[in-house]
Amino acid sequence: MRVAFLGLGRMGVAMSRHVLIAGHDLVVWNRTPGKADELIAAGATEAKTPGEAADGADAVVLVLFGPDSVREVLPQVVRQGLLVIDSTTIGPDAAHEFGRLCTEAGARYVDAPVAGSVGPATDGTLGVLAGAAEEDWPDAEPLLQLWGDPARVRRVGPVGAGSAxxxxxxxxxxxxxxxxxxxxxxxxxxxxxxxxxxxxxxxxxxxxxxxxxxxxxxxxxxxxxxxxxxxxxxxxxxxxxxxxxxxxxxxxxxxxxxxxxxxxxxxxxxxxxxxxxxxxxxxxxxx
Ligand SMILES: NC(=O)c1ccc[n+]([C@@H]2O[C@H](COP(=O)([O-])OP(=O)(O)OC[C@H]3O[C@@H](n4cnc5c(N)ncnc54)[C@H](OP(=O)(O)O)[C@@H]3O)[C@@H](O)[C@H]2O)c1
Incomplete structure (x- = not known):
């Protein structure tokens, strides 16, 4: 699998590492360059733009600051068939908005905010509170289990439910x-x-x-x-x-x-x- 991670803040760096550990391809992008050095040393590729990161990816994961940052970045990556996992804490209204944006472009959107901080993100034991369409869950769940504790990775309802x-x-x-x-x-x-x-x-x-x-x-x-x-x-x-x-x-x-x-x-x-x-x-x- 090829996974693109957008956002290398404290959580994005720690979560994305698990993609490499599991043996998948990882492409990363961060607004401010210079955050990817350790990930590149571990085998990741750095993209210059969100669109470049998403190009050819099976799934794109966003771990940005909040709804405004997702609103800036998501339109640059969304396309037919793409699975978008949004682990930014954004609230339910924005999750519904981004869900609609993805659906209109033929993409699938899962809001998957995480519970737990940098320690569990590093250990891969985060809780994940996901909002997803039932038909998207079989593809999203294994990805979320890369950084989440399988017992605490849950689909809690449709898009927006996890964010609520x-x-x-x-x-x-x-x-x-x-x-x-x-x-x-x-x-x-x-x-x-x-x-x-x-x-x-x-x-x-x-x-x-x-x-x-x-x-x-x-x-x-x-x-x-x-x-x-x-x-x-x-x-x-x-x-x-x-x-x-x-x-x-x-x-x-x-x-x-x-x-x-x-x-x-x-x-x-x-x-x-x-x-x-x-x-x-x-x-x-x-x-
Ligand atoms: N830290 C925790 O314990 C924790 C726990 C659970 C959930 N969360 C949630 O996880 C998300 C990330 O948290 P974090 O601790 O990793 O935050 P962080 O360290 O402050 O990182 C924020 C990230 O968002 C990027 N960003 C901010 N505004 C942007 C914009 N307009 N366009 C593009 N990128 C933008 C930043 O890029 P730059 O490097 O360019 O600034 C950085 O990569 C947040 O939604 C947070 O609420 C955090």
């Missing part, structure tokens, strides 16, 4: 981060020892987040980005928009907290910065 579920998942990530930051701020106001508080919260409702982000929060160093605060803001914004008439007050508050964190200079850093920024807001040495 992914927003619900990331709503939780955002609300937990903002809630934890505010819990730490409260604990400071109450004069509690930060390490004691982290120990106790690490055994309770915030344990999932703390297990992953405690070391960054304790060091106030968010530069080892896995999932950027920018991506979290994009996803919470998509969730609020997707809800239409339903007022998501808590989600909006989490989005405001992430935006405030970005405005304080944490763009490009891990979303753990949201926890640290809220926790230390108002303290003499905080940003």
């Amino acid at each position: 579920l992914k927003l619900v998942v990331n709503q939780g990530i955002g609300v937990l981060a903002a809630g934890l930051g505010e819990a730490l701020k409260l604990s400071s106001e109450l004069g509690l020892d930060r390490r004691l508080v982290l120990d106790v919260l690490g055994m309770g409702a915030y344990s999932w987040t703390l297990n992953q982000k405690r070391s960054m929060v304790e060091a106030s160093d968010y530069s080892g980005t896995q999932f950027s605060a920018d991506l979290l803001a994009k996803d919470l914004d998509l969730a609020v928009s997707a809800a239409r008439d339903a007022e998501l007050e808590v989600t909006r508050a989490a989005l405001a907290a992430v935006r405030k964190t970005l405005d304080a200079g944490h763009s490009g850093e891990d979303y753990a910065a949201v926890i640290g920024h809220l926790a230390d807001e108002g303290e003499p040495n905080s940003h």
